[in-house]
Amino acid sequence: MKDVRIIVTGGTIDKVHDMASEGLAFSPDGATHIPEMLRIGRCDFPTVSLLMLKDSLYFDDADRDAIARAVAAAPEPALVVTHGTGTMGRTARFLQGVAPDKCVVLTGAMRPFSLYASDGEFNLGGAVVAAQLLAPGVWGVMNGRVFPAERLNKNTEQGRFDV
Amino acid sequence: MKDVRIIVTGGTIDKVHDMASEGLAFSPDGATHIPEMLRIGRCDFPTVSLLMLKDSLYFDDADRDAIARAVAAAPEPALVVTHGTGTMGRTARFLQGVAPDKCVVLTGAMRPFSLYASDGEFNLGGAVVAAQLLAPGVWGVMNGRVFPAERLNKNTEQGRFDV
Amino acid sequence: MKDVRIIVTGGTIDKVHDMASEGLAFSPDGATHIPEMLRIGRCDFPTVSLLMLKDSLYFDDADRDAIARAVAAAPEPALVVTHGTGTMGRTARFLQGVAPDKCVVLTGAMRPFSLYASDGEFNLGGAVVAAQLLAPGVWGVMNGRVFPAERLNKNTEQGRFDV
Amino acid sequence: MKDVRIIVTGGTIDKVHDMASEGLAFSPDGATHIPEMLRIGRCDFPTVSLLMLKDSLYFDDADRDAIARAVAAAPEPALVVTHGTGTMGRTARFLQGVAPDKCVVLTGAMRPFSLYASDGEFNLGGAVVAAQLLAPGVWGVMNGRVFPAERLNKNTEQGRFDV
Numbered sequence: 300m301k302d303v304r305i306i307v308t309g310g311t312i313d314k315v316h317d318m319a320s321e322g323l324a325f326s327p328d329g330a331t332h333i334p335e336m337l338r339i340g341r342c343d344f345p346t347v348s349l350l351m352l353k354d355s356l357y358f359d360d361a362d363r364d365a366i367a368r369a370v371a372a373a374p375e376p377a378l379v380v381t382h383g384t385g386t387m388g389r390t391a392r393f394l395q396g397v398a399p400d401k402c403v404v405l406t407g408a409m410r411p412f413s414l415y416a417s418d419g420e421f422n423l424g425g426a427v428v429a430a431q432l433l434a435p436g437v438w439g440v441m442n443g444r445v446f447p448a449e450r451l452n453k454n455t456e457q458g459r460f461d462v
Numbered sequence: 463m464k465d466v467r468i469i470v471t472g473g474t475i476d477k478v479h480d481m482a483s484e485g486l487a488f489s490p491d492g493a494t495h496i497p498e499m500l501r502i503g504r505c506d507f508p509t510v511s512l513l514m515l516k517d518s519l520y521f522d523d524a525d526r527d528a529i530a531r532a533v534a535a536a537p538e539p540a541l542v543v544t545h546g547t548g549t550m551g552r553t554a555r556f557l558q559g560v561a562p563d564k565c566v567v568l569t570g571a572m573r574p575f576s577l578y579a580s581d582g583e584f585n586l587g588g589a590v591v592a593a594q595l596l597a598p599g600v601w602g603v604m605n606g607r608v609f610p611a612e613r614l615n616k617n618t619e620q621g622r623f624d625v
Numbered sequence: 626m627k628d629v630r631i632i633v634t635g636g637t638i639d640k641v642h643d644m645a646s647e648g649l650a651f652s653p654d655g656a657t658h659i660p661e662m663l664r665i666g667r668c669d670f671p672t673v674s675l676l677m678l679k680d681s682l683y684f685d686d687a688d689r690d691a692i693a694r695a696v697a698a699a700p701e702p703a704l705v706v707t708h709g710t711g712t713m714g715r716t717a718r719f720l721q722g723v724a725p726d727k728c729v730v731l732t733g734a735m736r737p738f739s740l741y742a743s744d745g746e747f748n749l750g751g752a753v754v755a756a757q758l759l760a761p762g763v764w765g766v767m768n769g770r771v772f773p774a775e776r777l778n779k780n781t782e783q784g785r786f787d788v
Numbered sequence: 789m790k791d792v793r794i795i796v797t798g799g800t801i802d803k804v805h806d807m808a809s810e811g812l813a814f815s816p817d818g819a820t821h822i823p824e825m826l827r828i829g830r831c832d833f834p835t836v837s838l839l840m841l842k843d844s845l846y847f848d849d850a851d852r853d854a855i856a857r858a859v860a861a862a863p864e865p866a867l868v869v870t871h872g873t874g875t876m877g878r879t880a881r882f883l884q885g886v887a888p889d890k891c892v893v894l895t896g897a898m899r900p901f902s903l904y905a906s907d908g909e910f911n912l913g914g915a916v917v918a919a920q921l922l923a924p925g926v927w928g929v930m931n932g933r934v935f936p937a938e939r940l941n942k943n944t945e946q947g948r949f950d951v
Binding site: 311314316318319321322323409410411414415416455458 | 647781
C-alpha cells in the first residue's frame with residue numbers, strides 16, 4: 300500500500316456558492332473541502348496539503364512553479380493534485396519531468412463539492428486509487444477515465460474530459 | 463480505453479430509507495441508483511446490468527453462481543460488481559478463476575447513496591478506474607484502497623476496509 | 626383547511642448551477658423546482674402555477690402586472706408567490722389592493738434549492754402555512770419571520786430579511 | 789415579532805443513519821440537528837433547548853411530564869416542540885392546558901434531516917412561523933397543514949399528517 304499525498308490548488312471542486320454575487324468563489328476563510336470529501340469517502344490515509352485556492356484560468360507560471368516545487372518536495376510516491384478543469388491539461392504537461400519517480404494524478408470537478416450532486420467525489424475516489432496503480436509520470440483522472448498528460452483535454456462543450 | 467460493465471447485485475450502496483420500518487430497504491420499484499451515480503460523476507461510458515438487489519448477508523451459493531455467470535458472460539474486459547459490504551470478500555474469493563482474462567472489481571458503500579454524504583460515489587469512482595488499470599483477476603476497491611480478493615475484508619469495528 | 630396556490634415567478638430559489646458560466650441560471654428546460662420541494666416536504670395539496678422564471682432584479686412593470694393578474698385570477702383564497710429576493714418588497718407593495726379578499730405571501734431563498742443546504746424549503750414551509758393563517762393582504766415570509774408588505778426589506782449585508 | 793423557543797425531544801427529525809445496525813439512531817454524541825437546520829434556513833432568532841433525544845414511541849408519562857414542565861417554564865410566548873411522529877398527537881393532547889397563555893406547536897419529520905431530502909426543514913419552517921401567528925393553545929404543523937391538538941393524527945399508511 301503506497302502513501303498518498305493530496306496537494307490542493309483550488310479549482311471548481313473547492314468553490315462555494317457566494318450569496319452576494321450569485322456566483323462561485325472560494326470560502327472566505329480559505330478552507331478546502333478535500334478533508335471532508337475524504338471523511339465522507341471513509342478514506343483516512345492520504346495527507347492533505349493546502350497549497351493555494353485559485354481558479355486555474357488565472358494560473359500563471361509562478362503558480363505552476365509552486366505546484367512543481369510541492370510535487371518535487373513531497374516524500375510520498377503517489378500524489379493527487381486537485382486543480383481547476385480550465386487549464387488542468389496545461390499544468391499536467393508543465394509537471395512532466397519534475398519528479399520522474401513519482402506518480403502524479405490531477406483531478407477536479409465540473410460542479411463544486413459544496414453544491415452536492417458533484418462529480419468531485421467520484422473523481423477524487425478515482426484519482427486516489429489511480430495514483431497508487433499507475434506508473435510514475437503525470438496523469439489526469441476525470442469522469443472515470445485515465446489520461447496521460449499529453450492527452451488530458453477538457454471537452455468544454457460536453458463539460459467532461461473525453462478520449 | 464477499455465469498455466467497462468457494472469454488474470449490480472445490491473448492498474447498502476443501493477438501499478433507501480424506508481419510512482415505515484425506519485430502516486434501510488431496496489426501492490419498492492426495484493430500481494438501482496448506479497446510473498444516477500454515474501450521471502452525477504459525469505461518467506457516461508459504462509454499461510450497467512441490474513442482476514439483483516440483495517443484501518449480501520443473505521447471499522447463498524445460487525446468488526454467487528448467478529454473479530459468476532454474469533461475470534463470465536460479459537463481453538467487456540473490465541467489470542465492476544456493486545455488492546454489499548457484509549460478504550464482499552467471500553464473493554470475491556468465490557469469483558476467482560471464473561473469468562481469468564477479465565479484471566473484476568467489487569465495490570459498495572457503508573452508507574447508501576440515497577442518504578447523501580455517502581462513500582458510494584468515492585468508491586464507485588475508484589472501482590471504475592481500477593477496473594481499467596488492474597491486471598486480470600478479482601479485486602476489491604473500497605475507501606481509496608485496492609485489495610486482492612484474498613485480502614478483501616471488512617473491518618466491522620471501523621466501518622471500512624483496511625489493510 | 627384552505628386551498629393554496631403557489632405562483633412561481635423565478636428568483637434564486639429556482640436557479641441551478643450553470644457549468645459553463647460557473648454562475649447561477651434557470652434550468653434550460655424551463656422547469657421549476659417547487660413541485661419537487663413540495664414532494665420532499667410531503668405536502669401534496671397546493672396547486673402550482675409556473676408564471677415565469679425570472680431574476681427579480683430584472684422585473685419591469687409588465688412582469689409585476691402579470692403577477693397581479695395571476696393573483697387576481699386565482700380561485701384560491703391563499704396564495705404563495707415564489708420570487709427573487711432582490712425586489713421582493715417592491716413587488717409586495719405593488720400587489721397591495723389587487724385582490725383584497727386573498728392572503729398573498731411572497732417567499733424565496735438566498736441559496737437555490739438545487740444546491741442543497743438551501744433556505745428554500747424552510748421558507749416555503751413557512752409561506753404555505755402562513756398563507757392559510759394570515760388575514761387577507763400582502764405579506765412576506767422569509768427566514769422564520771412574517772413581514773407586512775410595507776416592511777418587507779432585504780438586509781443585503783446579512784443575507785436575510787430582518788425586522 | 790415574538791420570541792420563539794424550540795424545545796427538542798428527539799424523533800425521526802433528529803435521527804442519523806447507524807452504520808452498524810443499518811437503521812436509524814440518535815447521534816452517539818447526543819447532539820441535535822435543529823441548530824444546523826436553523827442556520828440553513830437563515831433563521832437566527834429562536835432559542836433552542838435540548839430536553840431529550842427519544843423516539844416518541846417509547847415516551848412514557850415521565851417524558852411527557854418533562855415536556856410539560858419545559859413548556860410551562862419557558863419565558864417565550866411562542867414554543868415549537870420537535871417530536872417523533874409516532875405519538876405526536878398524544879403528546880399534543882397531554883400538553884393542553886399546561887400553559888394556557890402560550891402558543892405551542894409540535895412538529896417533526898418522516899425522514900431525518902441528516903439523510904437530506906427530508907421534510908424536516910419544510911416542517912420546521914412552518915412550525916416557527918405558525919408559533920408566532922396562531923392563538924394560544926396546542927397545535928401540530930406537519931406537511932404544510934396546521935392541526936389543533938385534538939385533530940393531530942398521523943396517517944401511517946400515507947406517511948403524512950392529513951385532515
